[in-house]
Amino acid sequence: MAEQSTISAFVERKIDADGFTIRYLEADPQPDGIDAVVCIHGAGGLRLSPMHEMLASTHRVIALETPGFGASPVNERSRDMAELAATLCAAVAALDIRSYHLVGASFGGKLATHMALQEGEKLQSLILLSPAVFRPAERPRMATPEERRKVMHAHPERFPLAPGNPEVDSKQETLVRRLIGPPRDAALEEKLSGLSVPTLVVFGTEDRLTPPEMARFYRQHYGNAHLMLVYDAAHLVDLDRPEAVTEVVSDFLARKERFLVSEQSGVIHP
Amino acid sequence: MKAALFNPIRYSGPSPAGWPVAPSAYDLEIGRRSMLGGLENLQLGDELGFDWVTVAEHHYAGFSLTPNPMVLAGALTQLVKRAKIALLGPTVPILNPVRVAEEYAMLDNLTGGRVVAGLLRGTPNEYVTYNINPAESRDRFEEALALIRRAWTEPEPFGWQGRFYQYRSVAVWPRVVQSPYPALYMSGSSPESGAMAARNHVGLGLAFTTVPLASQAARFYREEADKLGWRPSIDQVLYRMGFHVAETDEQAMADLVESGAAKPHVGLTMANKAVLAGAMSSGYFGKAAEEQKERVAPRDAAERIEQGQILLGSPETIWKQICRVRDQVGAGILDLFPIVPIADRTRRSIELFGGRLLPRLHEN
Numbered sequence: 001m002a003e004q005s006t007i008s009a010f011v012e013r014k015i016d017a018d019g020f021t022i023r024y025l026e027a028d029p030q031p032d033g034i035d036a037v038v039c040i041h042g043a044g045g046l047r048l049s050p051m052h053e054m055l056a057s058t059h060r061v062i063a064l065e066t067p068g069f070g071a072s073p074v075n076e077r078s079r080d081m082a083e084l085a086a087t088l089c090a091a092v093a094a095l096d097i098r099s100y101h102l103v104g105a106s107f108g109g110k111l112a113t114h115m116a117l118q119e120g121e122k123l124q125s126l127i128l129l130s131p132a133v134f135r136p137a138e139r140p141r142m143a144t145p146e147e148r149r150k151v152m153h154a155h156p157e158r159f160p161l162a163p164g165n166p167e168v169d170s171k172q173e174t175l176v177r178r179l180i181g182p183p184r185d186a187a188l189e190e191k192l193s194g195l196s197v198p199t200l201v202v203f204g205t206e207d208r209l210t211p212p213e214m215a216r217f218y219r220q221h222y223g224n225a226h227l228m229l230v231y232d233a234a235h236l237v238d239l240d241r242p243e244a245v246t247e248v249v250s251d252f253l254a255r256k257e258r259f260l261v262s263e264q265s266g267v268i269h270p
Numbered sequence: 271m272k273a274a275l276f277n278p279i280r281y282s283g284p285s286p287a288g289w290p291v292a293p294s295a296y297d298l299e300i301g302r303r304s305m306l307g308g309l310e311n312l313q314l315g316d317e318l319g320f321d322w323v324t325v326a327e328h329h330y331a332g333f334s335l336t337p338n339p340m341v342l343a344g345a346l347t348q349l350v351k352r353a354k355i356a357l358l359g360p361t362v363p364i365l366n367p368v369r370v371a372e373e374y375a376m377l378d379n380l381t382g383g384r385v386v387a388g389l390l391r392g393t394p395n396e397y398v399t400y401n402i403n404p405a406e407s408r409d410r411f412e413e414a415l416a417l418i419r420r421a422w423t424e425p426e427p428f429g430w431q432g433r434f435y436q437y438r439s440v441a442v443w444p445r446v447v448q449s450p451y452p453a454l455y456m457s458g459s460s461p462e463s464g465a466m467a468a469r470n471h472v473g474l475g476l477a478f479t480t481v482p483l484a485s486q487a488a489r490f491y492r493e494e495a496d497k498l499g500w501r502p503s504i505d506q507v508l509y510r511m512g513f514h515v516a517e518t519d520e521q522a523m524a525d526l527v528e529s530g531a532a533k534p535h536v537g538l539t540m541a542n543k544a545v546l547a548g549a550m551s552s553g554y555f556g557k558a559a560e561e562q563k564e565r566v567a568p569r570d571a572a573e574r575i576e577q578g579q580i581l582l583g584s585p586e587t588i589w590k591q592i593c594r595v596r597d598q599v600g601a602g603i604l605d606l607f608p609i610v611p612i613a614d615r616t617r618r619s620i621e622l623f624g625g626r627l628l629p630r631l632h633e634n
Contacts (some may be wrong), residue, residue: 219292261394261548262403264411266434 008230009056010048010063010159017091020067024091035124036097037253039063040088040115042106042130043176045070045168050159050242055250059101062092066111068175070168081179081188087112098122101253105129106210106235107176112187116197125256126199127249130210130235131203134217154206154234161236192221198256199225200249201252204240206231225258271596271631274322274356275315275620276510276607279308279342281332289395289541290330305335307613309349316350318624319632322386324356324605329399337399340373347380355381358455358475358510358605359388362418363410364400364408368401368440370414371421375446383447388455388475389415390401391463393538408462408545410434415456415470421450445486455503455508457511459487459565460556468494474502476599477510478537479565481578485598492600504602513581515622517582525619526571526582529610534568579627580609585626592631604631 009027016022025048037059041047046065055061067087068075079086088111092100101124104112109131116126142148145163149156181188199222203212218225228248233240251259285291287513288442312323325342329332336342339357346355355377360370370389378385389409413432420440421429427441446452455473458464464487467474474491476484488507495502516522526532540546549555555562574580578595581588595601606623608616 035492256549257544258548260398260542260544262397262401263405263552264401264403266403266406268436269431269433 007233008048008169009053010061015091015094017094018087020075020087020091021072022067022087022091023065023070023072024095025063027052027059027061034059035253036060036062036134038092038097038100038102040102040104040108040112041066041069042108042132043172043180044106044161044164045172046160049236049238051238051246054242054246055253058250059253062095062097063200066086066108069172071264074171075175078179080182081111081114082118084179085111085118089115089118092119099124101125101127103127103129103249104131106132109133110180110185110188113192113195116195116199117138117191123197125252126195126197127252128199128218128243129237130202130203130207131201131218132180132210133185133188134214135210136214136223137183150210151208152234152236153240154204154232155240159239159242161239189221196223199223200228200252200259202228202230202237202245202248204230204235204237206232206234206240207237209235224257226252226260271592271601272505272603273605273628273631274324274605275312275320275353276324276326276358276507276605277308277312278326278328278334278607279305279336279547280611281335282307282611282613283332285332285539286493287536288460289538289545290398291332292342295332301335305587306387308335309345311608311616312346313349314617315624316353318621318630319622322354322356322603322605323350324358324607325359326358327390327392327396328538329396331538332542340377343377343550344380347377350381350384352385353629354384356455357388358386358477358508359390361396362389362414363390363391363407364396364402365414366448366499367414367417367435368421368437368442371418371442374418374452375422375442375444376573378452379444383452385448385452386455387452389418389472390457390475394552394554395538395542395545396425397554398545399550403552404549404554407552407554408466411456412466412470414424415454416471419451422446453505453569455506458491459483460562461487461490462556464491465494467491468498468502471495473506473508475508475510475605476601477578477605481595481598483561483565484578484601488599488601501509504600507599507601508603508605509599509601510605510607511578511595512574512581513588513606513619513623514580514610515585515619515627516615517584517590517622519587522583522587523571525610525612525615529612529615531569531609531611534570537566538566539563539566540568581606582609585622588623589630590629592627596634 010025102112109128110133138150201218203215215227230237238245282304325339327339329337370553421442427439431436455475458467581591
């Protein structure tokens with residue numbers, strides 16, 4: 001990660017919840033009064049991006065590792081996404097977080113949506129990055145590392161995804177395939193209109209895995225969704241254009257729906 | 271007095287509430303008919319003797335299909351042969367002011383000097399449209415106004431190192447036909463805007479307000495101008511209101527009820543709570559914010575008549591309503607927009623106004 005600082009604000013910790021030992025990365029807590037930001041990773045597993053580091057300068061940021069990902073044992077216990085989401089909600093409760101913002105990426109976007117349905121008023125906002133709740137029937141080819149890189153990144157020269165461990169990747173892929181559900185999940189869609197939490201849905205304009213054409217479904221189904229397209233970014237929006245993503249995410253964390261009305265000064269010279 | 275016929279080119283099909291409205295609700299054929307119908311009405315207004323025809327700028331909803339009034343005015347230059355074409359107007363703080371100056375200059379040439387140049391701040395939701403901070407609206411506006419005037423009058427290329435705008439060189443071609451430039455109007459319902467209009471010698475437009483509030487605003491504007499040693503002409507106060515004329519009062523009210531327009535409606539400002547909250551906290555409405563909100567509060571038809579927001583009835587009834595506006599607001603120009611969205615009734619209303627009311631209005 002050529003441009004990324006090697007000094008991270010995050011430390012690794014573990015918490016027991018719902019019968020699982022869950023690894024998480026946490027940035028040093030900020031003073032009281034600022035709600036925590038809980039992040040749920042995608043199918044590739046727990047990773048930090050410059051977005052997480054930038055958010056950590058203003059918020060307590062906790063990136064949870066979903067049971068069955070990374071070095072954790074194979075997860076054969078969670079029967080569906082709702083159950084896995086309940087486990088993560090239990091982890092949040094075990095961390096004594098009473099009010100928080102939830103950020104979910106890709107597969108984690110669907111998981112975060114299930115969490116949001118369970119958390120009610122505890123949740124201040126929901127932010128979905130390239131979420132996989134609605135997906136096209138066809139997936140682009142990702143048989144080789146080069147094909148995968150092209151699907152994931154529009155700008156791999158900026159913050160390229162680190163190569164994975166084939167054994168871990170295979171374990172994670174099996175879990176994701178078992179749980180993620182169909183590209184259109186009727187049972188979930190039925191519940192979404194009741195989801196009134198302010199929701200920001202972010203897509204890269206060059207995303208071929210969850211293409212930006214999916215974005216409209218979030219507006220149509222979620223109770224309170226705002227769409228943001230990030231120009232010239234692919235599926236890993238927070239690695240392709242982290243500054244642009246962090247700016248809008250931070251604004252949404254601070255102001256929710258009122259992020260619509262700009263507070264940026266246009267003054268060039270006073 | 272003079273009368274302007276304003277048409278916001280409202281989308282005539284069903285349109286969901288709120289702002290912004292999803293483009294998926296737009297029907298191409300209905301949209302096309304709405305635009306052509308609006309153009310026909312404005313052309314009819316010209317033929318019947320209305321002094322001006324007026325267009326405006328609004329975005330992202332069926333309330334108005336003219337996000338760029340310059341484009342519609344361009345079309346009108348080929349249809350409207352006599353009346354002035356007023357743009358009330360481009361929402362200046364969200365636009366490129368040099369572009370505004372250039373487009374006005376084009377229109378002034380195409381009409382042979384029949385353009386009226388409104389320069390507005392617009393409704394707060396429009397600041398979301400191009401992501402401009404509404405807290406800076408007034409300062410942006412005042413700088414843009416100075417820049418536009420300079421762009422119209424400066425004979426040599428000039429640079430502009432402003433607070434909000436920066437240009438290395440500005441040299442507008444074509445030049446404006448009217449000398450020194452077209453008549454200027456800005457909205458002035460708040461004391462801050464009224465004072466700004468007075469100190470910049472710009473005409474005052476009062477829209478989507480009430481007669482009592484407009485009277486107060488016009489008086490304030492004249493007092494401010496007086497302090498600065500100038501007196502606005504009667505034509506420099508414009509009052510915009512809805513109208514519907516029928517043969518009888520009963521028929522006019524029946525038309526309004528049939529069209530569904532008799533019910534209180536929520537304006538663009540109130541249609542999105544988050545935007546309204548953002549606008550309030552930005553200071554957009556100025557110091558008298560609650561009073562400004564009151565201007566656009568939803569009202570039923572009887573209240574709108576009572577508050578002087580609409581003219582409704584037979585020509586005789588409407589004449590009395592006009593006299594009240596003239597006497598209380600002192601407006602020299604009434605900017606009138608149709609409020610019954612039924613094509614044949616609107617046409618008849620424009621014809622009745624043109625035939626029965628315009629001659630009397632012009633004598634006063």
